[in-house]
Amino acid sequence: MCVLTEQMGETPKEFKLKNGPTDGISAVKFGPNSSQFLLVSSWDSTVRLYDVISNNMRMQYNHSVPVLDCAFHDAVHAYSGGLDNNLKMFDFNTGTGTNVGTHDNAIRCVEFCSEVNVIVTGSWDATVKLWDPRTPCSAGSFSQPDKVYTLSVCGDKLLVGTAGRRVLVWDLRNMGYVQQKRESSLKYQTRCIRSFPNKQGYVLSSIEGRVAVEYLDPSPEIQKKKYAFKCHRIKENGRENIYPVNAIAFHNVHNTFASGGSDGFVNIWDGFNKKRLCQFHR
């Protein structure tokens, strides 16, 4: 289930992590400072911490139900949420987990914003909640127009993608009002939003084989640069099969990003130069 690719000098370029989850994987997150640790949440109700360099599983903790997302707070603290509506904090040093708070429906996304030092969760109950990791306790609940499907932190901004193809831009320093209300430039359901590491814009992928590159600056000359492209489509017997684009991940230095589709491929793109860099095999 869990195939990880890793670019390294001497070790093989690609290997499979041992002791993978027993059901589908809902999220994978690298640790905040290095690429040594990888946090994996899964539909088998577990959250696992892997040491990628030595290829072993360091830790594992359980929810009672499938976990939909997880995030590192710092190197030793992880947050995760899933179908049980609970946000769970786990301390890898002590090996203890605590329930931080709840939503009214399943928690779909968990993110950590280091600039404001706050944990953000988005749920199908159409709210986004902020959590203070120091106490840890709730720091506010903010209603969204529809079920939250994806979240991305962009500096001190928060991008929320909801059902009904809406995109909302919040300022985490001032959550009193929505900074921008947008509609997705793609025709079908939003699957994933990830912001550029340079904080200028974001990439949005849809359920029907398209990825849009958009900019946060509302001025017309910047907005002119936005574009969308087709991807994750396979031609078969003269007919084009279109697959959902489920995941996007940025390289935190080069501003290039990877997109993962239901066709089983991972593509690497250069968003600024509108080029596909490479494609991983299935």
Place this chain on the structure above:
Amino acid sequence: MSEAPGSASEWELSKENIQPLRQGRKFASLSAALKPHDGDEWSKIKEEKQLFEEELRTYSGDDPLDVWHRYIVWTEQTYLKGGKDGSLSVLLEKCLAQFQKVEKYKNDERYIDCWIKYANCCIEPQTIFVFMYDQNIGSQWACFYESWAWHLEQLGNFQRANSILQEGISREAQPLERLKRNYGEFQMRVARVMVSSEVPDTSEEVEVQRSALGHLKTTGKRSHVSSDRVNSLKAASQGGLGTKGKPLHQQRGQMFQVFNDENQAPVHSLPPQTGEWQSLPQRSVINKENDQKPGAWTKARVPQKSGVVPFHAVGGQSQPTFSVLEEDNPDLHIFTPRKVGDIGSQVLSARKPGKQMDPLLHVRMAVPSNSEPQPMYCKEKIYAGTGEFSFEELRAARWRKKMEMQVLETEQKEMKRLREELEQQKKMISEQSEMIKRQREQLQLDHEKMILEYQQQSQIRQIELDRKNNSQIQQQQEVLERSIDSHLQQQINSQTSFQVMQDTPSSNLNSRYYAVCVRITYCIPFDSTQKGLSNGTINRLK
């Protein structure tokens, strides 16, 4: 009770905002829906809606219409403004489109109910009914004919309404009794309308309208027609369209005969069921020309035909086929050059069937076509109902269902196990009771046997005892008798009988013996002999 008047007054305050329903509204859902949209009640409504949406996507039984119909009825009850805020018409449209090809639902009452609801929220319900009739949907149900006739009645088309109700009766639509009753009521209503409208009819007769294609009465030598066209028409009205029955005269000044098709069926009769109307008459299709998306007007361009005609070419070609009126004044001889094409060669091209010609395309989503790109995911599940679901939600719903099933299964297993245990215990208990019963019977038997034995033994013992006693008594009697005899003989012989007494082999002593002895001693007159006798008996006793 304290809450009831509050909610009643709430209802009273917002009566205008509630669209009445034919079947009425439930008070509970009404008061819930009237609550402010951020309270608990509202979140409950949202939750219920979510549940319905989830059920639409996870239903796996053989009656999928059931979920749809419940959802539609619920939406109608919960959203007060005719379901528009709950996007009832979208829901109905999707439901109808989904089951249009399903044969078993064609005359399902719930499906017909959906159709009628859809017709009610359409701008032109007639189209829907005609479509239903054409597709033979609901032709067995009275409610179909009733609602169709009702709509026609609202429009004042009594004749057509009448023929529709008659059609329903002739097809024996169910329930027939109700249909007939409704038909009777309809006839009564029509009669009442006719009677009440007779007075305005007579006044209308006075104000005769001027009709087209009539002949006007002329006056004077120059055959002028007066300005009062209506009244001048009256005299010559036999030439107009009003006199259908009479043969038309070729009158002076009338250059053509108005064709009167006598074979044409009357307008109000039902068209034949052709079944060729394939697509659902959705509003977006019927009103396509009027539903233009808003856009910037400054950028709007009329599409030009390819090939720009140069101005001089237009001027050279402009030879009209009719003679152009030439003014006498040559100074004013300026005419606009215009292009007049060949009239015969410009045939109106048929409108090319665009993508939108199939209205089900965006409803059914997956139309199998070889050239169309095909989405490789369960699109119908993502966009079922009025909202959208993500893959994770679908998977979560499936997971929850599985969990429920598992819980149910384990419960059932537990129940089964408990039942088996109980059964076993019951069996054990019954076995034990049987054993106990058997033991008891055994005991009873034993008891009886013992009693019998005991009785026998006691009888035997008694008999033995009796016999023994008897023999002893006899012996003793014999001995006594003998001793008496010897005593008597001794007495007779005048000798003491001690010797004899001591020699008697009496082993058992009893009262008789004493009695005999006493009797004997009394018989002995000497003191010394008495003393000697008593000593002797005591010795014997020891």
